[in-house]
Amino acid sequence: MVSQVDNVITIARPSETPAPRAWQRPFLKWAGGKYSLLPELDRLIPAGKRLVEPFVGGGSVFINSDKHASFLLADVNADLINLYQMLAIVPEQVLTFARRMFTSLNSERGYGIVREEFNAQRIDSIERAAAFLYLNRHCFNGLIRYNLSGQFNVGFGKYRSPYFPQEEIKTFANMAHNCVFMNAGFQKTLALAGEGDVVYCDPPYEPMPGTAGFTNYAAGGFTWDDQQALARCCVAAHERGARVVISNSTAPRIIELYKGHGFDLHHVSARRAISSKGSTRETATDIVAIL
Structure with a gap:
C-alpha cells in the first residue's frame, strides 16, 4: 500500500507472518x-x-x-491419575521425593528397588506419584506397561542422566486448578x-x-x-x-x-x-x- 503525506511517499510493509506457535512438551514420556x-x-x-x-x-x-x-x-491407569492429582494438590512434595530418587537411584539396582516398592504397594500416594514419575523417566523408552497381575514390568532404560522435567511440571501444576482428574x-x-x-x-x-x-x-x-x-x-x-x-x-x-x-x-x-x-x-x- 502506498500513501503520500506532505509530499513524502511511504510504502506500507506487508504484515509479517506470525511466528509458529511454541508447543508445551508434557512432563511424561508416553x-x-x-x-x-x-x-x-x-x-x-x-x-x-x-x-x-x-x-x-x-x-x-x-x-x-x-x-x-x-x-x-x-x-x-490409576498410577497416572494419582500422579496428576498429587501434582495438583501437593506439587512441591512430589518434586522433593522425585528429586531424591533421580539424584540417588539412577542405576539398575536403584531402579529395581523403586520398582519393587512401587509394585508391592508399600508407599503412600505422594511417594507413589514420585515413583511413577521416576519409573517413567528411567525405564526403557518411557514405556508404561503392566503384566496381567497389574505390576509395572518395564526394564531399566540405562540412561546416563535422565531429564528431570521441573519446568514442565510447574506448567502442569499452574493449569491444574482448572482440571478434574478421574480414574x-x-x-x-x-x-x-x-x-x-x-x-x-x-x-x-x-x-x-x-x-x-x-x-x-x-x-x-x-x-x-x-x-x-x-x-x-x-x-x-x-x-x-x-x-x-x-x-x-x-x-x-x-x-x-x-x-x-x-x-x-x-x-x-x-x-x-x-x-x-x-x-x-x-x-x-x-x-x-x-x-
Missing part, C-alpha cells in the same frame, strides 16, 4: 503421545466450554489447549459429556492387519469390543450435544466402524516413537474422526 500431532489436532479440535479426555495419557493435548476453560481428564474407564467418563463439551479420545490404537500393536498400557488391554463400545459412547455424547474427536489407526475395520457411525474422517501424518532407535522410527498415517 507411547502414542500426541505432541508431534499438535498442529493438526489444534486445527481439528473445536472450541468449547470444557474439554473431556477419557484417555488423557501424557496430556499433550489439554496442556496446550487455549480453546477450553476447564478440563475433565480421565484414564484407566475411570471411557464409558463412565463419556457419560458425563454433553452440551458445551468437546470430547477428545486417544484410545489405544487398533492394530493394523498382521501386527500385534500395543494395547496393554493397563492390565486388561483394549479389545475390538472396546473400540466398538467407544464409538457408541461417543455417538451418545454427541447426541447429548458434545462435539467429538477421536484419533486412531487406519486399520480397515476402524475406518468402517467410524464411517458407519457417521464420523467425518481426516488423515494426518504421525511419527511413531515406540522404536528404541530414532533412525527406525517411522512416519505413518493416522485418522482423526469427528462428530
Whole structure:
C-alpha cells in the first residue's frame, strides 16, 4: 500500500507472518503421545466450554489447549491419575521425593528397588506419584506397561542422566486448578459429556492387519469390543450435544466402524516413537474422526 503525506511517499510493509506457535512438551514420556500431532489436532479440535479426555495419557493435548476453560481428564491407569492429582494438590512434595530418587537411584539396582516398592504397594500416594514419575523417566523408552497381575514390568532404560522435567511440571501444576482428574474407564467418563463439551479420545490404537500393536498400557488391554463400545459412547455424547474427536489407526475395520457411525474422517501424518532407535522410527498415517 502506498500513501503520500506532505509530499513524502511511504510504502506500507506487508504484515509479517506470525511466528509458529511454541508447543508445551508434557512432563511424561508416553507411547502414542500426541505432541508431534499438535498442529493438526489444534486445527481439528473445536472450541468449547470444557474439554473431556477419557484417555488423557501424557496430556499433550489439554496442556496446550487455549480453546477450553476447564478440563475433565480421565484414564484407566490409576498410577497416572494419582500422579496428576498429587501434582495438583501437593506439587512441591512430589518434586522433593522425585528429586531424591533421580539424584540417588539412577542405576539398575536403584531402579529395581523403586520398582519393587512401587509394585508391592508399600508407599503412600505422594511417594507413589514420585515413583511413577521416576519409573517413567528411567525405564526403557518411557514405556508404561503392566503384566496381567497389574505390576509395572518395564526394564531399566540405562540412561546416563535422565531429564528431570521441573519446568514442565510447574506448567502442569499452574493449569491444574482448572482440571478434574478421574480414574475411570471411557464409558463412565463419556457419560458425563454433553452440551458445551468437546470430547477428545486417544484410545489405544487398533492394530493394523498382521501386527500385534500395543494395547496393554493397563492390565486388561483394549479389545475390538472396546473400540466398538467407544464409538457408541461417543455417538451418545454427541447426541447429548458434545462435539467429538477421536484419533486412531487406519486399520480397515476402524475406518468402517467410524464411517458407519457417521464420523467425518481426516488423515494426518504421525511419527511413531515406540522404536528404541530414532533412525527406525517411522512416519505413518493416522485418522482423526469427528462428530
